[in-house]
Amino acid sequence: MYDFEIERPGNVADAVKALGQEDAQPLSGGQTLIPTLKARLAMPSVLVSLAGIDELKGVEMRDGALWIGGGTTHATVMREAADSYPALASLAARIGDPAVRNRGTIGGSLANNDPSACYPAGALASGATIETDRREIAADDYFQGMFTTALEEGEIVTGVRFPIPQAAHYEKFIQPASRFPLVAAFVARFDSHVRVAITGASNEGVFRWREAEAALGATFAASALDGLTLDGGEMISDLHGSGAYRAHLCGVMTRRAVQSIV
Amino acid sequence: MTQVKMTVNGKPASGEVEGRTLLVHFLRDDLELTGTHVGCDTSQCGACVVHVNGNAVKACTMFAVEADGAEVDTIEGQAAPDGTLNTIQQAFQDHHGLQCGFCTPGMVMSAAALLKENPKPSEAEVRHYLDGNICRCTGYHNIVKAIMAASGQEVSALAAE
Ligand SMILES: Cc1cc2nc3c(=O)[nH]c(=O)nc-3n(C[C@H](O)[C@H](O)[C@H](O)COP(=O)(O)OP(=O)(O)OC[C@H]3O[C@@H](n4cnc5c(N)ncnc54)[C@H](O)[C@@H]3O)c2cc1C
Ligand code: FES
Ligand code: FES
Numbered sequence: 001m002y003d004f005e006i007e008r009p010g011n012v013a014d015a016v017k018a019l020g021q022e023d024a025q026p027l028s029g030g031q032t033l034i035p036t037l038k039a040r041l042a043m044p045s046v047l048v049s050l051a052g053i054d055e056l057k058g059v060e061m062r063d064g065a066l067w068i069g070g071g072t073t074h075a076t077v078m079r080e081a082a083d084s085y086p087a088l089a090s091l092a093a094r095i096g097d098p099a100v101r102n103r104g105t106i107g108g109s110l111a112n113n114d115p116s117a118c119y120p121a122g123a124l125a126s127g128a129t130i131e132t133d134r135r136e137i138a139a140d141d142y143f144q145g146m147f148t149t150a151l152e153e154g155e156i157v158t159g160v161r162f163p164i165p166q167a168a169h170y171e172k173f174i175q176p177a178s179r180f181p182l183v184a185a186f187v188a189r190f191d192s193h194v195r196v197a198i199t200g201a202s203n204e205g206v207f208r209w210r211e212a213e214a215a216l217g218a219t220f221a222a223s224a225l226d227g228l229t230l231d232g233g234e235m236i237s238d239l240h241g242s243g244a245y246r247a248h249l250c251g252v253m254t255r256r257a258v259q260s261i262v
Numbered sequence: 263m264t265q266v267k268m269t270v271n272g273k274p275a276s277g278e279v280e281g282r283t284l285l286v287h288f289l290r291d292d293l294e295l296t297g298t299h300v301g302c303d304t305s306q307c308g309a310c311v312v313h314v315n316g317n318a319v320k321a322c323t324m325f326a327v328e329a330d331g332a333e334v335d336t337i338e339g340q341a342a343p344d345g346t347l348n349t350i351q352q353a354f355q356d357h358h359g360l361q362c363g364f365c366t367p368g369m370v371m372s373a374a375a376l377l378k379e380n381p382k383p384s385e386a387e388v389r390h391y392l393d394g395n396i397c398r399c400t401g402y403h404n405i406v407k408a409i410m411a412a413s414g415q416e417v418s419a420l421a422a423e
Contacts, residue, residue, distance in 0.1 A: 003280065031305060051328060097308070099308065
């Protein structure tokens with residue numbers, strides 16, 4: 001790793017101020033950033049640790065939606081969202097392994113927007129709102145392609161608000177070496193509509209499968225997806241699976257998610 | 263350099279670290295607690311698992327500065343001061359849960375975290391919990407058996423997968 005300083009502010013205002021320094025970057029659970037630093041793929045001069053900021057932590061109901069603080073670990077979401085939003089708790093429970101879940105946070109996951117990460121699918125399918133130190137961003141506007149989000153330089157994800165669907169399910173086809181999904185689908189059924197988000201598949205990162213949403217909105221059954229296909233030419237193709245294979249898995253994962261709900 | 267203070271295996275420990283000093287290097291190089299191993303250094307293998315404030319974490323993927331003020335437990339703190347192994351360690355020995363022993367400190371610390379959360383795990387739960395701990399020798403079976411035995415469960419009939 002290149003050398004850097006670590007600052008440990010106690011509140012969001014001080015963290016934002018510290019992030020105003022040249023080449024400063026937030027550090028949350030470090031489960032993505034530390035390996036990146038070791039590989040010398042990032043060269044910050046200052047890391048601003050968010051771990052000591054209590055206002056970034058918590059899981060609670062606010063105005064009918066589930067609010068999760070940006071600095072909340074996957075392990076905490078797994079435990080504390082189990083009653084209010086079981087599908088999201090189950091997503092958190094399957095991220096990585098126990099040690100990763102004890103450090104990694106929802107804010108870090110959403111800020112990173114890895115094309116195979118779990119939370120982006122949960123946030124996009126739920127129609128969540130990303131709260132930052134300066135504004136609120138709808139999930140539909142937040143995810144802007146692989147490792148790209150609407151966040152500005154130095155902007156901190158302070159929380160995420162999840163509307164709670166009538167029923168939902170996250171179906172993850174695990175890539176056992178990395179423990180990330182190879183492909184995963186999050187299906188959320190609301191009173192008046194259905195949202196489907198796919199991760200691990202597209203070169204553009206997480207996306208909504210709108211044809212599937214329309215079909216499931218009309219008839220909520222796995223058979224409604226019959227005949228719907230995605231274009232493997234636009235999918236990630238690597239040693240773990242071709243684009244065509246991933247496109248096929250999108251259908252299988254979505255079907256299984258629907259079957260778990262009905 | 264930053265001064266850090268923590269409680270390691272119940273005793274106060276302190277030292278000067280750089281921002282980039284990993285917890286595992288502070289433990290191994292500064293405190294000379296070399297039981298915590300570095301297998302992969304990429305957050306994959308779990309050889310470096312220690313407990314920070316009671317939670318299992320990978321010490322290769324946490325900065326020492328972030329453990330300032332924390333309670334840290336490592337493999338060195340598991341046996342009694344006279345060297346008597348704790349229940350989990352003894353079960354690893356009894357059930358041949360190790361061969362080369364490289365993964366063992368992380369396995370024992372992960373097992374301790376599991377049994378604290380779930381005192382009587384099923385075989386499937388043990389295997390799932392060890393997702394982040396890699397062993398290149400044993401084929402895992404005897405590790406799973408040792409952890410089941412340490413939780414007081416009958417393991418003689420546990421068949422190899
Ligand atoms: C072995 C292993 C397995 C994993 N498996 C999975 C998996 O199955 N599914 C999955 O989704 N993920 C997985 N992960 C990734 C894990 O979920 C990470 O915890 C997560 O992606 C990043 O969160 P973090 O808190 O560790 O962020 P960090 O690593 O601290 O930061 C990541 C990035 O986000 C920025 N950042 C952090 N917090 C904020 C914030 N609040 N506001 C703005 N920017 C911020 C940082 O500057 C950095 O660029 C795995 C990781 C490992 C090591
Ligand atoms: S050395 Fe830390 S996970 Fe392998
Ligand atoms: S006993 Fe050799 S790696 Fe596990």
